[in-house]
Amino acid sequence: MSRADLDKQPHDVARMFDGVADRYDLTNAVLSLGRDRTWRAATVRALDLAPGALVLDLAAGTGTSSRALAAPGALVVACDFSLGMLRVGRRRDVGGGPDTGVVGGTGRGRVGGRGQVSFVAGDGTRLPFADGSFDAATISFGLRNVADPEVALRELARVTRSGGRLVVCEFSRPVLTPLRVVYLEYLMRVLPELARRVSSNPEAYVYLAESIRAWPDQQRLGRLIRSAGWGDVAYRNLTGGIVALHRAVRR
Ligand SMILES: C[S@@+](CC[C@H](N)C(=O)[O-])C[C@H]1O[C@@H](n2cnc3c(N)ncnc32)[C@H](O)[C@@H]1O
Secondary structure (H helix, E strand, C coil), X not given: CCCCCCCCCHHHHHHHHHHHHHHHHHHHHHHCCCCHHHHHHHHHHHHCCCCCCEEEEEXXXXXXXXXXXXXXXXXXXXXXXXXXXHHHHHHHHCCCCCCHHHCCCEEEEECCCCCEEEEEECECCECCCCCCCEEEEEEECCHHHCCCHHHHHHHHHHHEEEEEEEEEEEECCCCCHHHHHHXXXXXXXXXXXXXXXXXXXXXHHHHHHHHHHHCCCHXXXXXXXXXXXXXXXXXXXXXXXXXXXXXXXXX
């Protein structure tokens, strides 16, 4: 089984996620000790989407982040370059049926609420959408995995209409020192051990720990988002800063 390195070569990243796709959501729930649901709910609230709004969920993986967005009635385009992750998401939505709809095009599925999720294969650094196509854009636990996050943020700005909102949900830096110390210990020692029991590719979760440690803190990410063409950038910490939600508006 393979893992990506911190240079995040797109081919390696896509292959790594292909390899963990089947057990991705279960592993997430276990490793986050169930907190992932709260983080997703906070992302949905921060986007504050009107029913029928068209939103891009970049690096959507199996579509778990997308389904949370669609539940209140948004139309969500779930875009990712790991066909393995998209296939698992698509299979879930069509109840185990054929999964061919996703490759090179879209596969559409209704979700529990009124909204809809369409799966699209695409690279976040070269999005296959016209300028200003979306009312809002979001990326959950994806930006850290993109080789050039600034390019992806610029692409997100390009495809979002003027006045549209961006929400980035990503691991960040715990604010208080005691939590930071315990969390680092968890990341570097406990998480890889847990992953060995739950994941099909434990090495991918060593990459996860390393990539979180190397990721910019709240302020630096805020500056990166601003320099990529977004205005009104602000953030709030979740779970003491283990995760941060950055919000911005398309100028
Ligand atoms: C940790 S998963 C997040 C999935 C989902 N958003 C969630 O919240 O569970 C990260 C995803 O980012 C995707 N990814 C990384 N770089 C990408 C890029 N340049 N373009 C599209 N997807 C990318 C990976 O394929 C993977 O599915």
